[in-house]
Amino acid sequence: MGTVSSRIRSRLNPAAEEEPPAGGNEEEERAEAGAAVVPEEQAGHSGTVATARQPGRKRKAGPGGTLAKVPHRALTRDDLFFLRDEDSDVKICAFQEEWCLHRAYLCRSGYFSSMFSGAWQETNMSTIEMQMPDENIDRDSFHEVLGFLYRGRIEIPPCRVVATLAAASMLQLDEVIRQCEVIMMTSVNAETVCTYYYSAEIYGLRAIKYICRQWLLDNLMTRQNDELLLEINLDLMKELIASSDLLVVEVEMDVYTTLKKWMFLQLELTSTGSQEGLLPIEHLCFAKYKSNSDGAYFLDCEQGRAFVPVFQQLRLAYIICDPPSAHIIDQDELIPATWLTRVYKEQWLALLWEKQNRKLGPMDVYFSDIHGNSMRCSGKLYADEERSWTWPGFKFAWDLVVCYTNKRIIFRRSALKTSCGLGVNLLWQRKVAFRLRVISLDQTGKAVFRMETDYHVLSLRKDQELPVVSLENQDTRFPMYVACNFLYLAPETASCSGRSRSARR
Structure with missing residues (x-):
């Protein structure tokens, strides 16, 4: 704001109600x-x-x-x-x-x-x-x-x-x-999305707020943009990380890595006022802060407490089940041990429950069980060619492979094939609750193709494969993301009725 030179002409020939004659002054x-x-x-x-x-x-x-x-x-x-x-x-x-x-x-x-x-x-x-x-x-x-x-x-x-x-x-x-x-x-992109989102909140433009939120859910993980991360405030980041619609590149550990970078940028911007001289590796910043914390975990320190509500949205159960990821969490010393102790206990009880009860998997899916509990993961298809992938730590040797071939997405249980580095579970049949999304983004981050399923329960025997989505006659574009939500958490271990729930809040 400030004074801007005026373009208003204050004194003209007084002809108020009619257009000026051709020979005016x-x-x-x-x-x-x-x-x-x-x-x-x-x-x-x-x-x-x-x-x-x-x-x-x-x-x-x-x-x-x-x-x-x-x-x-x-x-x-x-x-x-x-x-x-x-x-x-x-x-x-x-x-x-x-x-x-x-x-x-x-x-x-x-x-x-x-x-x-x-x-x-x-x-x-x-x-x-x-x-x-x-x-x-x-x-x-x-x-x-x-x-x-x-x-x-x-x-x-x-x-x-x-x-x-x-x-x-x-x-x-x-x-x-x-x-x-x-x-x-029509002009949402990496440079405008946060400004538009905050403006939509102020001026009550619900449709714009929804479009910007969806753009961020699609692009937060797919675009490593420091300027974009700097613009996202704590409340908005908390909402994005909590959403099951967040397009997670690879696995939940990548969400943690993104949050760590975001927190680093927020702290350095606050302390320096600019991005100049930022350390190239964000964990060095936390080492600097930790040196003055008397051994406390960073989120327990004064400078880290503001970020606690955001990091509480992480789905830690899907991080600690992968040993390399669990090791990084321990080394970083950002997340308090009390958070992790509870999650490790739940995972251990879930493992015991599964091994002793030999349950096939979730029998029913309830919306209240889905929100906030699913495992988020995705793979990227760069071209229309065959590809298969899996994710580490899923469901205690749940030997599931996702395949793309002939414009179809197939789930395969590869119990006898360990080429993907999978563990083998001896149960002859397993069930999985899942939701699948297929998303293509243009250069501005706008979704030019989107297709998704509801949650379904799928039963697979050893080495059985079942198609879950067909993209034939669809206007697909590459590169394309195949995103999955799996219901992972164990049933209530304290229940004596034997009824299995797919997830808990």
Whole structure:
């Protein structure tokens, strides 16, 4: 914010209700010409600007190139009224500038209509001093939405959409807000997603908030972007990490690695105020903090406590079941031992329960069991060619292989084939509860293909394979992620009824 030089012409030839004659004075002719001949990106032909009627339309260069001027439209009476202060009956003061305007036009705004029709102090004032309640509003956005009250149209470049949205929200201009919403929908990317998300929260744009949240769930793990991580605050990161829809690259351990990097960036930005001089390896930062902690785990220290709610969303049961990952957790000394002791106990009891009761797996799936408990993992297909993979530590030697072949995704139980480094379970039949998602992202992170199943319970015998998804006749695009959610946690070990639950809160 700050003072911006005014583009308002304060004194012109007083011809209020009719267009100026062809032979008007020199100052008036310059004013009209300056308003009529505009660059293409400001014209009504929608250049790089996406409007509510023409979302995402790209700029077309004129004969002289992208900077060529386009034929101007005739100025309307409303245009001329906004450009001159004749017959003005109210003066708006803001940003150390003055706008000489007309109540009849301002009342097209819900904000001014209420101001001028109620028992407010400003109702009968001829000069109104306005203090902007929102720091997102600047002089230019305020000027443009005032112009909309006269012209009934506004051009909004994506780089100005948040400022325009803020000004339109203050003045209660629903049409401009809807236009901002359309522009935001079509321009979500790594540079804009967090700004749009926070703005959607402030101004109540539920659809934009949902789109940005989904973009982050799809891209947080797939794009290692330090600037993006820096923009994600604690509340948003907590929500993302808690979601079963998070596209986890490989396994849950990768979520921990991403969180560690995010916390490192947040701490270093707080202490240095910039990214300059950041250590290339984030664990060195924690070693620095740990040296002053008297041996306490980092999340128990003063600087780490703020991050506790986020790290509590980690699904530790799927990290400690892989020995190399469990070793890294112990070495880092970020997560308190009390957290891990509880998880190790649950895993040990689950192992005993499975070995002694010889259960085949989950019999029923309940929504309350699914939320927050599934194992999240994925594999990436770079081209339409055969591939198979598995993930370490799944369900105590649950020898499951996921295969992609002939546009089909197949689950195979490879009990007699150990080429994938799998353990072998001797149960002749196993059951698994799963959900499968197939996602393709373009260069901006937008999902160009998405297909997903509900949760299903699948029964497999030794070396049996079953197709779970067919992509034939689907507009698939590569690279493509195959993401799985498996229900993993053991049944209630204290239960004597023998009834098996697939997961617990």
